Amino acid sequence: MIELVLTVCLTTDPAICATHLLPQVAVVNQIECEATAGVRIEVWQKQHHDLTIVNRDCKSPDIAPLPVIEIADGIWMHKGLNEIPTPQNAGDLANIGFVVGQDAIAVIDAGGSRDVAERLLAAIRQVSNLPVKYLVLTHMHPDHTTGASLFLDMGAHIVAHENLPAALASRAMTYDANYGSLIGAQRMILSNVIAADSIKTGLMEIDLGGRILHLTQTPTAHTDNDLRLFDDLTGTLWMGDLVFAEHTPALDGSITGWLAVLDEMRDFKAARMVPGHGPVSLPWPEGMDAVYGYLSAVAQETRAAIKRGESLSVAITHVGESQRDKWLLFDEFNARNATAAYTELEWE
Numbered sequence: 001m002i003e004l005v006l007t008v009c010l011t012t013d014p015a016i017c018a019t020h021l022l023p024q025v026a027v028v029n030q031i032e033c034e035a036t037a038g039v040r041i042e043v044w045q046k047q048h049h050d051l052t053i054v055n056r057d058c059k060s061p062d063i064a065p066l067p068v069i070e071i072a073d074g075i076w077m078h079k080g081l082n083e084i085p086t087p088q089n090a091g092d093l094a095n096i097g098f099v100v101g102q103d104a105i106a107v108i109d110a111g112g113s114r115d116v117a118e119r120l121l122a123a124i125r126q127v128s129n130l131p132v133k134y135l136v137l138t139h140m141h142p143d144h145t146t147g148a149s150l151f152l153d154m155g156a157h158i159v160a161h162e163n164l165p166a167a168l169a170s171r172a173m174t175y176d177a178n179y180g181s182l183i184g185a186q187r188m189i190l191s192n193v194i195a196a197d198s199i200k201t202g203l204m205e206i207d208l209g210g211r212i213l214h215l216t217q218t219p220t221a222h223t224d225n226d227l228r229l230f231d232d233l234t235g236t237l238w239m240g241d242l243v244f245a246e247h248t249p250a251l252d253g254s255i256t257g258w259l260a261v262l263d264e265m266r267d268f269k270a271a272r273m274v275p276g277h278g279p280v281s282l283p284w285p286e287g288m289d290a291v292y293g294y295l296s297a298v299a300q301e302t303r304a305a306i307k308r309g310e311s312l313s314v315a316i317t318h319v320g321e322s323q324r325d326k327w328l329l330f331d332e333f334n335a336r337n338a339t340a341a342y343t344e345l346e347w348e
């Protein structure tokens with residue numbers, strides 16, 4: 001693949017620089033890349049006053065493609081790491097992937113930084129030269145959304161739940177500061193939260209040519225902006241972070257809402273399911289049993305603690321402990337989940 005490759009530095013700190021792609025929706029050759037580079041850089045630079053371009057070139061970029069596997073015909077997935085975000089892992093923590101139709105490609109979640117997104121694009125180009133027309137965001141969390149600027153720069157439609165633009169906008173400063181401090185200033189170049197008005201909502205389906213992806217908005221569960229996807233052709237269901245495996249679930253919406261959504265989904269017919277974390281393909285509905293078991297235990301133990309008159313600070317020392325051995329990153333997430341569950345359930 002030939003791409004326009006820019007090396008940019010922070011205008012406020014010229015020692016912090018990064019090399020990134022400025023791709024087009026269609027694959028270009030060397031001559032086409034060079035013929036359009038000047039205009040594209042001019043437009044791009046107007047939106048990025050915080051960055052100074054120190055080098056530009058049309059070339060085959062030196063990017064290691066993300067490892068991906070084809071879990072069903074034309075559906076390629078990458079498994080995120082069970083880690084907290086660091087400069088080394090670049091926020092490569094969520095399961096992300098892409099679906100290839102006859103005319104176009106849809107990317108499902110953007111990864112936790114611009115670098116992860118560019119590595120996903122390199123993986124896409126090993127499989128297909130079709131245009132990447134859509135990026136579907138399953139919800140707002142930074143490990144799923146931070147790479148979105150790449151697809152925006154390509155001219156793809158960014159598609160999400162109707163609550164996502166407001167949710168992202170209200171958290172933009174916190175995500176840029178807190179998540180940014182975890183992955184570091186260099187990884188954060190072009191990894192800022194995208195503008196709310198660049199996100200399309202309300203789409204029920206995406207036509208990739210001979211293949212329709214159906215989108216369903218979920219009531220408040222893992223977050224207040226969870227979007228599910230279903231591919232008719234292969235019977236593949238994407239649950240986003242409505243299903244965690246291996247990685248301790250993270251509760252950022254409603255524990256009763258989340259359990260209700262899973263209860264309601266149990267009779268849904270699917271050949272396989274893609275969770276937001278853990279193996280990239282699980283049997284359905286059995287693949288949701290682990291997260292359902294965890295949430296049920298947390299809800300039950302929280303209700304018992306509230307009934308005994310325990311304060312929040314006492315309850316969170318033990319709620320969920322029965323589940324500890326079943327999950328990775330338990331200490332990083334369980335206490336926060338117990339706090340969220342207590343705050344919700346004390347008003348029942």
Ligand SMILES: [Zn+2]
Pocket residue numbers: 139141222241250276
């Ligand atoms: Zn999430």
